[in-house]
Amino acid sequence: MTPLVHSFVAHFGEMGSRWGINRTVGQIYALIFVSPKPLCADEIAETLSYSRSNVSMGLKELQSWRLVKLRHVAGDRREYFDAPSDAWEIFRTLAEERRRREMEPTLSMLRSALLETPSCEEDKVAQERMKGMHDLIELMSNWFDDVQRLDAQTLAKLMRMGARVQKLLELTGQLKSGSKE
Amino acid sequence: MTPLVHSFVAHFGEMGSRWGINRTVGQIYALIFVSPKPLCADEIAETLSYSRSNVSMGLKELQSWRLVKLRHVAGDRREYFDAPSDAWEIFRTLAEERRRREMEPTLSMLRSALLETPSCEEDKVAQERMKGMHDLIELMSNWFDDVQRLDAQTLAKLMRMGARVQKLLELTGQLKSGSKE
DNA sequence: CCGAAATTTCAGTATTTTCTGAAATTTGAT
């Protein structure tokens, strides 16, 4: 590993724990991400000094997140892995997986809590707060879904506009109300 | 704790670990969030059956995330805590803190990696990938910054528009190119 | 400024998570 790659890999290892993934998984991903060619488990285990079985588990985890893809090399029985190199694609995948793993379970918990009949004043207040949380998460979940469908270029354009979108919104608001009158 | 509150608290405890926070911290937050009045550390420790010192640490953590606010009750020396109940405000705070804790360190690591002179072909490829990641994170970071300044109402409107924003963008694109010709 | 009430710190323990190595299973070329 070159010093450049080493510092990238180390950073992802440390960051991993702030996310839900552990150090090993973070490092494996970083290594695959910057590698010019697909890597096999043995190469990864060797480079990072982890046991073969630990790497096997890490790769399973990364596959479950759809962050790495399995490749086959002609005339080689081993499994090779590479990562999509397009940052947008990675972001989409991550957003989608997180929605599935974090937002959806929370939404369903909130929905069933909101169906309960509050048994006291305390529960009434609790439900109000939960309603606010539910509505926001649902809104964001749907938004993700919509945005997921935009192509990278449009998405980038939108982001670069940033707060200026507000101006656009005001403008269309005026057009609408203008047409009504 | 009523059964309703209990299930909410339990869910946050479990979810906590998918985030970077632990079970205790997740539960403390959930309890404060749905409580109709500010709570003091003793009440929290009692309700959740955690030691007083554990609750103290958890509250410190939540304060560092700016998810709970310290309150004082007249004629009572104890510290009471409550949580902003506006879901949008919470989302903003979280986005801001995560940017600070996750995006900024990564950006600075990437920036210094990109300043290095690549020592081999492998490093060249690595830098290309890092560049893609850097640019996306920077774009998102700036976008967060912009969006942070919009009021809740505008933000909600934007989200509800979802993918239809694209139409708006196409429209303005036409207006612009139209005015040039 | 005293002292009781409250909070924080921290060393040690408990629990959880990660990691390994050996054994079991799967895979695919012959």
Added chain:
DNA sequence: ATCAAATTTCAGAAAATACTGAAATTTCGG
């Protein structure tokens, strides 16, 4: 079908993290 190469599983060891209780510190009413 065979069997060696490759992958996976899993029980237990190692490491990291969370939690407690006692002691230290801070805080504020008097």
